[in-house]
Amino acid sequence: SQKIEQNSEALNIQEGKTATLTCNYTNYSPAYLQWYRQDPGRGPVFLLLIRENEKEKRKERLKVTFDTTLKQSLFHITASQPADSATYLCALLYGSGNTGKLIFGQGTTLQVKP
Amino acid sequence: DAGVTQSPTHLIKTRGQQVTLRCSPKSGHDTVSWYQQALGQGPQFIFQYYEEEERQRGNFPDRFSGHQFPNYSSELNVNALLLGDSALYLCASSSEFRYEQYFGPGTRLTVT
Numbered sequence: 001s002q003k004i005e006q007n008s009e010a011l012n013i014q015e016g017k018t019a020t021l022t023c024n025y026t027n028y029s030p031a032y033l034q035w036y037r038q039d040p041g042r043g044p045v046f047l048l049l050i051r052e053n054e055k056e057k058r059k060e061r062l063k064v065t066f067d068t069t070l071k072q073s074l075f076h077i078t079a080s081q082p083a084d085s086a087t088y089l090c091a092l093l094y095g096s097g098n099t100g101k102l103i104f105g106q107g108t109t110l111q112v113k114p
Numbered sequence: 115d116a117g118v119t120q121s122p123t124h125l126i127k128t129r130g131q132q133v134t135l136r137c138s139p140k141s142g143h144d145t146v147s148w149y150q151q152a153l154g155q156g157p158q159f160i161f162q163y164y165e166e167e168e169r170q171r172g173n174f175p176d177r178f179s180g181h182q183f184p185n186y187s188s189e190l191n192v193n194a195l196l197l198g199d200s201a202l203y204l205c206a207s208s209s210e211f212r213y214e215q216y217f218g219p220g221t222r223l224t225v226t
């Protein structure tokens with residue numbers, strides 16, 4: 001079965017630095033890979049989606065890369081702020097359109113210190 | 115525009131009981147998915163409903179069942195509750211041609 005691995009240890013960085021989070025998966029590549037943010041006690045919030053034929057996607061201070069050869073996605077937050085502190089979830093979408101199901105990693109907790 | 119809403123917010127049940135959780139999707143969305151999230155883990159896919167039919171199902175026993183109504187709202191039912199069913203239950207909605215999912219705040223279920 002498909003396995004998704006994210007850094008289980010919390011990532012602590014200083015404000016203003018770039019945070020880089022890793023998502024590795026086994027078996028076959030998904031058609032789409034998504035990143036979500038989750039705050040304690042809240043539901044995940046969609047951030048970015050990248051397709052299997054895209055290498056990189058950007059949105060404001062966020063950047064996602066997708067390497068289907070390495071079976072890895074990297075998620076970057078540049079000029080990080082304390083408000084970026086949260087758990088970030090990688091999710092793989094298998095199937096076509098919105099009929100596919102999302103398979104989530106366990107998430108990586110990011111702590112940005114002022 | 116209201117986002118995804120879920121009720122109740124919290125629920126405490128005893129082993130063996132049955133529970134029903136409710137979800138209203140974001141306006142314009144026709145697909146509802148349910149997830150179970152244990153503490154410290156990512157959400158696990160339970161099932162997905164579209165046009166009042168269960169379209170996909172994850173690795174959950176038949177004790178977990180659902181329903182979607184003509185107005186696209188949905189219910190998740192869990193029978194014969196076990197202690198291990200204690201978790202945050204998340205509902206997510208999406209529309210036919212978009213791939214991102216919008217999550218509700220979740221229902222925290224505690225089984226004692």
